[in-house]
Amino acid sequence: MSAASVEKKGWFDWYFKSNLLMRILIALVAGAVVGIILGFNPGAVKPFVDYSKFFGDLFIRLLKMIVVPVILFSLIAGAASIAPSRLGRVGVKIMVYYLFTSALAVVIGLAFANILQPGLGMSIVGDAAIKGKAAEAPTLIQTLLNIVPTNPIDSLARTDVLPIIFFALVFGLAISYVKDSKVPAIAKGAETLFDLCNAAAETMYKVVSGVMQYAPIGVFVLIATVFAQQGAKAIGPLLMVTVTVYLGLLVHLVGVYGGFLAIFRLGFFKFLKGANEAMITAFVTRSSNGTLPVTMRVSEEKLGIPRGICSFTLPLGATINMDGTAIYLGVCAMFIGYATGNPLTFNQQATVVVTATLASIGTAGVPGAGAIMLLMVLESIGLKVTEGSAIAAAYAMILGIDALLDMGRTSLNVTGDIVGSAIVAKSEKELDLAMWK
Numbered sequence: 001m002s003a004a005s006v007e008k009k010g011w012f013d014w015y016f017k018s019n020l021l022m023r024i025l026i027a028l029v030a031g032a033v034v035g036i037i038l039g040f041n042p043g044a045v046k047p048f049v050d051y052s053k054f055f056g057d058l059f060i061r062l063l064k065m066i067v068v069p070v071i072l073f074s075l076i077a078g079a080a081s082i083a084p085s086r087l088g089r090v091g092v093k094i095m096v097y098y099l100f101t102s103a104l105a106v107v108i109g110l111a112f113a114n115i116l117q118p119g120l121g122m123s124i125v126g127d128a129a130i131k132g133k134a135a136e137a138p139t140l141i142q143t144l145l146n147i148v149p150t151n152p153i154d155s156l157a158r159t160d161v162l163p164i165i166f167f168a169l170v171f172g173l174a175i176s177y178v179k180d181s182k183v184p185a186i187a188k189g190a191e192t193l194f195d196l197c198n199a200a201a202e203t204m205y206k207v208v209s210g211v212m213q214y215a216p217i218g219v220f221v222l223i224a225t226v227f228a229q230q231g232a233k234a235i236g237p238l239l240m241v242t243v244t245v246y247l248g249l250l251v252h253l254v255g256v257y258g259g260f261l262a263i264f265r266l267g268f269f270k271f272l273k274g275a276n277e278a279m280i281t282a283f284v285t286r287s288s289n290g291t292l293p294v295t296m297r298v299s300e301e302k303l304g305i306p307r308g309i310c311s312f313t314l315p316l317g318a319t320i321n322m323d324g325t326a327i328y329l330g331v332c333a334m335f336i337g338y339a340t341g342n343p344l345t346f347n348q349q350a351t352v353v354v355t356a357t358l359a360s361i362g363t364a365g366v367p368g369a370g371a372i373m374l375l376m377v378l379e380s381i382g383l384k385v386t387e388g389s390a391i392a393a394a395y396a397m398i399l400g401i402d403a404l405l406d407m408g409r410t411s412l413n414v415t416g417d418i419v420g421s422a423i424v425a426k427s428e429k430e431l432d433l434a435m436w437k
């Protein structure tokens with residue numbers, strides 16, 4: 001065979017050989033522009049959504065397909081490669097970081113809402129057509145108990161992340177003990193099991209890279225759909241809410257994450273360069289869980305966070321660490337207060353800091369989950385979303401633009417998880433610093 005025939009050009013080389021991030025960014029901007037234009041032609045929105053839905057859903061399904069195997073295999077392999085005492089230390093450090101940054105996020109959200117006062121002077125009145133909802137919070141004991149699966153296979157089938165984490169950690173730790181078994185055949189078997197899990201995790205990351213090749217198409221459709229359906233609504237009275245939420249997100253990104261990275265002597269721009277694929281995927285999928293395979297791959301392959309740490313901290317973060325959601329909860333509680341003529345008192349705001357931090361922990365990493373937790377936060381300060389009330393009307397307005405707010409907050413949620421994992425890895429002297437040069 002001649003060299004020329006080996007190097008034959010593929011039809012799609014122009015696509016596959018161009019920079020992936022560039023392709024995704026172009027799709028993002030093009031999607032927003034097309035969506036906004038469509039938004040001004042209401043008649044065109046439905047046909048567009050009907051015909052393009054397949055392509056957006058395909059992207060989300062491809063990502064969801066790999067979530068469970070990625071968590072399971074990398075966590076088993078990760079736990080089997082880290083000493084139990086070290087795992088405990090990593091766990092405490094990451095929990096402190098997650099809690100601290102979430103509370104800080106609510107404070108930032110409240111601060112911006114105090115300055116910009118979204119909703120002030122709107123005097124929304126009730127509308128009997130709008131139904132309220134009651135949010136029920138599970139008890140603390142039940143929440144803790146639920147972490148232990150009664151049937152791991154069932155948890156895997158339902159993508160219940162916390163029980164999966166628990167089982168995989170226990171299983172991985174047990175492998176590391178069995179590897180030292182006195183019976184050679186068993187020790188060898190455990191070694192093989194460990195190698196298999198590692199190889200399976202690696203294989204899943206390969207699948208993620210493949211899926212990302214499709215990302216630009218999925219991104220275009222998903223973004224265009226959100227802007228077509230919701231863009232116009234955010235231009236009216238809700239513009240201030242959107243601006244306040246996004247300003248809060250930006251300040252948290254630069255101030256808090258930039259600050260943490262600087263304290264640990266890690267470059268902010270290097271971080272963004274490594275993490276951007278996960279940040280954009282979170283932005284368009286609006287799901288921390290769905291983004292998890294991408295988050296884990298970039299953390300290992302681009303930011304040099306070892307599997308022993310990020311396989312544990314990232315799934316945990318995708319489940320309980322939601323700084324973007326915390327900011328959103330603070331801002332929206334303030335908006336609803338202002339818009340219905342009940343501006344929040346200092347005490348109410350202090351309560352919001354506590355309840356919104358807890359609510360963000362309880363928020364599932366799926367699209368729109370934060371909006372449901374907002375009900376709990378409102379309840380805690382006496383703003384009940386009852387049928388036909390002004391509070392319910394203001395809440396419904398927020399729901400109208402929730403997807404737009406969800407994009408930004410999910411992106412920050414995921415970013416926070418990666419920052420935490422990077423600094424914990426650095427503090428454990430396990431971060432591959434060559435990747436940050």
Ligand code: ASP
Pocket residue numbers: 286287288289322324325363364365366367368369370371406409410413
């Ligand atoms: N969509 C967010 C996430 O997956 C959760 C939320 O709705 O606030 O991180």
